[in-house]
Amino acid sequence: MQTKNSSLGDRFAEVTVVVVTVIALLAGWMFKSSVENRSVSFDVNGISGQTPAGWLQAQVQDDEVLHTLDISSGDFSTTYIVRKFPVAADTPFGQIASLLTLERGQQLTAFRVLEQQRVTVAGHEAYEISYVFVESDPNLTHAQFPKVVRGMDIIFLNGDQAAVVTYWAGEGSFELDLGRFQQFLKSLKF
Amino acid sequence: MSESNHQPAALRARPHVWRDELILIAGLIVFVGVVYALDSAFHTLLTGSNLLVAGVIIAFVPAFIWLTFFYLQDRLEPEPKQFVLGMFVLGAVLAAAIGIPLVENVFRVSHWLYTYTMTTLIGGILVVGFTQEFIKYAAVRYTMYHSDEFDEVTDGIVYATAAGLGYATMLNIQFVVSNGGVDLGAGVIRMAVVALAQASFAGITGYFLGRAKFESEPIWWMPLGITLAAVLNGLFNWLRGRVVQSNLSLTGASVNPWLGLAFAAVVAFVTMGILVWLMRRALQPAQAK
Numbered sequence: 001m002q003t004k005n006s007s008l009g010d011r012f013a014e015v016t017v018v019v020v021t022v023i024a025l026l027a028g029w030m031f032k033s034s035v036e037n038r039s040v041s042f043d044v045n046g047i048s049g050q051t052p053a054g055w056l057q058a059q060v061q062d063d064e065v066l067h068t069l070d071i072s073s074g075d076f077s078t079t080y081i082v083r084k085f086p087v088a089a090d091t092p093f094g095q096i097a098s099l100l101t102l103e104r105g106q107q108l109t110a111f112r113v114l115e116q117q118r119v120t121v122a123g124h125e126a127y128e129i130s131y132v133f134v135e136s137d138p139n140l141t142h143a144q145f146p147k148v149v150r151g152m153d154i155i156f157l158n159g160d161q162a163a164v165v166t167y168w169a170g171e172g173s174f175e176l177d178l179g180r181f182q183q184f185l186k187s188l189k190f
Numbered sequence: 191m192s193e194s195n196h197q198p199a200a201l202r203a204r205p206h207v208w209r210d211e212l213i214l215i216a217g218l219i220v221f222v223g224v225v226y227a228l229d230s231a232f233h234t235l236l237t238g239s240n241l242l243v244a245g246v247i248i249a250f251v252p253a254f255i256w257l258t259f260f261y262l263q264d265r266l267e268p269e270p271k272q273f274v275l276g277m278f279v280l281g282a283v284l285a286a287a288i289g290i291p292l293v294e295n296v297f298r299v300s301h302w303l304y305t306y307t308m309t310t311l312i313g314g315i316l317v318v319g320f321t322q323e324f325i326k327y328a329a330v331r332y333t334m335y336h337s338d339e340f341d342e343v344t345d346g347i348v349y350a351t352a353a354g355l356g357y358a359t360m361l362n363i364q365f366v367v368s369n370g371g372v373d374l375g376a377g378v379i380r381m382a383v384v385a386l387a388q389a390s391f392a393g394i395t396g397y398f399l400g401r402a403k404f405e406s407e408p409i410w411w412m413p414l415g416i417t418l419a420a421v422l423n424g425l426f427n428w429l430r431g432r433v434v435q436s437n438l439s440l441t442g443a444s445v446n447p448w449l450g451l452a453f454a455a456v457v458a459f460v461t462m463g464i465l466v467w468l469m470r471r472a473l474q475p476a477q478a479k
Contacts, residue, residue, distance in 0.1 A: 009406070014412075016410070020413040025320055031312060070301070072302070
């Protein structure tokens, strides 16, 4: 048996393997994107949109019209919540933002507002509040570290109705999953 | 090593190879059985960091048993042990530095791969399979492939399985660490099967590499080898995760992962059987002289 040095054929084979692997990984990336972008329609209480497929639809509470979470997203399940409630006509964004911040401060552990600003979402004027809180399992026998969660509320006003779209994700996946949330946000129709 | 001084070593008889292989497989079965029994009896004693350390140690044992098993297959001229161990370490390092971060952090497979049955299969082949098999291929192709020690087709299998076992060990350690320790009884079986599977799929690539080096194969030969290994890898992962029996009762729900693991083990064992057959077939011409 004769040992060959690197021949032209060897080099071609080597390059072909790299090319095939790169093509497979690119196809894998496109496949990943198509799976992540799969969505299902919802239309509840005058709000419609496209929610990610395969996510768990949780029982809605109080003024919630949608509460969906991705149970495969690591320690903390990435969550989208859509709420709709009546407000007095001409209520400014700032007032609703203050009420919402007060409510979050009472309900969430170690709640801190990071930033708030006026934004435009798909041509609609809105108000964005970014914040952080700590999620802790209330079961004292459950030995697990509390998780730091980043959140974002987007407030929309439409006459005497306000809609609040909430995005919660673990601090490690917040930025990575933000694009998908923005896609969800753009799909919403009030 | 040249042809002339290779042959005397090649013809050195190793009559106890069958016995050694049987002892190794029996040893692995005994090891798995002992860990399983100890876990059943004393599982409450091992917690926290002790459980973590025990899991990491246990991750190495099946890998070394399978490494010895595949090493014994190279009967003509066993490869230098330090090179085989070096390939094992290289496989582990590449897995920790490139393979696992690419699959877990860039492709973030845990977020989408297990959504649907077909997603697991297709994504498992394209992302997990190709990443893992290319890394094992690269470990051999860019190191031992040009070495004089790589002087038979079966050497490709030996070096590639060593890289595969290094990769498997790192996967098993990651499995233990990310779960903060594992149920050692179930974990040891999973680790033994994962080690065999990663070694066998790498062995397929290694066989194609060996043939590519010593025979004039067409340009599609090596890509075919990688693709075949990636498809088997994806099929193995799909079977391991998907064929799960669920039992629902008034007292709650339970999941039985054994069926999936058994099917996956069948894929791994069949692949290993084919590899062993290919290695013995490659040895026959020299032994016949």
